[in-house]
Amino acid sequence: MRMFLTGALLVVAAATLTACTTSDDFDTKLKPQITVLFTDNATAEQKSAVETKVRALPGVDSVRFESSDEAQAHAQDQLKDDPSLAAAVAGVPLPPSLRFTTKDLTSYDAIRKSTFANDVKQMDGVTDVVIQCATLDECKKTLTPPPTR
Incomplete structure (x- = not known):
């Protein structure tokens, strides 16, 4: 049950931390991100191999690592308007x-x-x-539950 709860909170956190954008404002700071999640014990060599693969992709703009502590701080900042969700995520190691x-x-x-x-x-x-x-439309389709019958 704890694994399910942790997984569910991670999905919620990832969805909450995503910034949907439209093609018109793609060039603003709200660019959609691609995030590679590492195991807690990933080595520097493993992370470097992923970074090399990412930097070799055409069109990559910015690349940055985020530690578990930085992820938690980022989550808390993004969820500051939803104290109950922020509290739930605070107990989950990201x-x-x-x-x-x-x-x-x-x-x-x-x-x-x-x-x-x-x-x-x-x-x-x-x-x-x-x-x-x-895009915002894509986010709405992805995050909107299907109608009930």
Whole structure:
């Protein structure tokens, strides 16, 4: 049960921390991110191998590592308007990660449609790859529950 709760909170946290954008404002700081989540015991060499793979992708703009502590601080900042969710996430250790953005929506879509996520998930030290929705409409479709019958 604890594993399910932890997984559910991570999904909620990842969804909450995503910044949906529209093609018109893609060039603002709200660029969608692709996030590679590492195991707690991922080595520096494993993280470096992932970073090398990311930096080799065409159109990559910014790349940054985020420690577990930085992820928790980021989550708390993003959830400051929802104290109950912030409190729930505060008790869950968030994994270290590598977050990156692309220079434009074309590059982002190319990475999203490629085998990148599946390839990186197979690398040592990686637990998952989270690819944000790229537009507000896409986010709404993804995060809106289907109608009940």
